Amino acid sequence: MTSDPAPVREPRTTDPQTSGGIPVSTHDSPLQTPATVAGGRAPVAPAQGSTGHTVTLHGVKSFYGDNMAVKGVDLEYRANEVTAMIGPSGCGKSTLLRSINRMHEEIPGARVEGEILLDGVDINAPGTDIVAIRRMIGMVFQRPNPFPTMSIRENVAAGLKFNKIKDVDHDERVEWALRGAGLWDEVKDRLNAPGVGLSGGQQQRLCIARTIAIKPDVILMDEPCSALDPIATLKVEELIQELKQDFTIVLVTHNMQQAARVGDRTAFMYLGDLVEVDATEKIFTNPSDPRTEEYVSGKFS
Numbered sequence: 001m002t003s004d005p006a007p008v009r010e011p012r013t014t015d016p017q018t019s020g021g022i023p024v025s026t027h028d029s030p031l032q033t034p035a036t037v038a039g040g041r042a043p044v045a046p047a048q049g050s051t052g053h054t055v056t057l058h059g060v061k062s063f064y065g066d067n068m069a070v071k072g073v074d075l076e077y078r079a080n081e082v083t084a085m086i087g088p089s090g091c092g093k094s095t096l097l098r099s100i101n102r103m104h105e106e107i108p109g110a111r112v113e114g115e116i117l118l119d120g121v122d123i124n125a126p127g128t129d130i131v132a133i134r135r136m137i138g139m140v141f142q143r144p145n146p147f148p149t150m151s152i153r154e155n156v157a158a159g160l161k162f163n164k165i166k167d168v169d170h171d172e173r174v175e176w177a178l179r180g181a182g183l184w185d186e187v188k189d190r191l192n193a194p195g196v197g198l199s200g201g202q203q204q205r206l207c208i209a210r211t212i213a214i215k216p217d218v219i220l221m222d223e224p225c226s227a228l229d230p231i232a233t234l235k236v237e238e239l240i241q242e243l244k245q246d247f248t249i250v251l252v253t254h255n256m257q258q259a260a261r262v263g264d265r266t267a268f269m270y271l272g273d274l275v276e277v278d279a280t281e282k283i284f285t286n287p288s289d290p291r292t293e294e295y296v297s298g299k300f301s
């Protein structure tokens, strides 16, 4: 992080009008359509005394056609925590992640069963506004994916434009997000330069800035460091630690050291099942299930 004050610590609960332009709704749930009003929303009420947001999974099953890739997961992603998701290749980590912001269903034949609750509100309820969900549940992908024709500034402001968030000063929000992503000092003198001109690690932090610019409640990260060198990885890991003060973070990673460094809790998945979730230290030193023990001790990968 830079020496600048971490802007992501801005108390978001006092800032409902600029909290991402998520729909204000006259419906029972702020996720319901039709509801898009630029710039503000009635926030999904967080637990009293908390600024954070919780995602709760009840019996979540994710299918590709007849193939059940996620086999009934019960799990709570707690506010202001990083939950690391680990497990061997193909165990369903990414599928579960994409189910949480309704990206899974974009794949033909794919569907989800069970309940996914954001602060108690079912994101799959009939009439739910998918755009609103993706605004509240942001995602950072494996490979940095800045928009190739856009400048650094435009990349960060893109989410504000797409979501028609007009009642905030875009330049201020761009600076806020870039500071929050620990990138401001490196790019403040070249905001109009192309985003793709940055290094891989900087591009990933740019994508994180783009994600936080619309102030989501939850950030899903799918192996965000897998394309980065160790120094850039460390920077992004430090950033994740900072961001959890304002966001609920789910981090899919193949890198067990990363889970140990960054995760408050770690969830181990195997063959589509959630085997266990616990404090990261417990998972790595004294897990409850022998399969977890075997995996974290490197007996299979």
Ligand SMILES: Nc1ncnc2c1ncn2[C@@H]1O[C@H](COP(=O)(O)OP(=O)(O)OP(=O)(O)O)[C@@H](O)[C@H]1O
Pocket (backbone or CB within 6 Å): 064, 067, 069, 087, 088, 089, 090, 091, 092, 093, 094, 095, 096, 107, 254
């Ligand atoms: N688009 C798809 N169509 C059909 N099956 C898929 C698709 N994507 C994933 N799968 C299957 O779903 C299962 C879970 O895959 P997923 O990518 O979620 O696992 P993962 O744990 O994230 O793996 P990795 O660590 O290798 O990324 C696998 O059996 C995979 O083959």
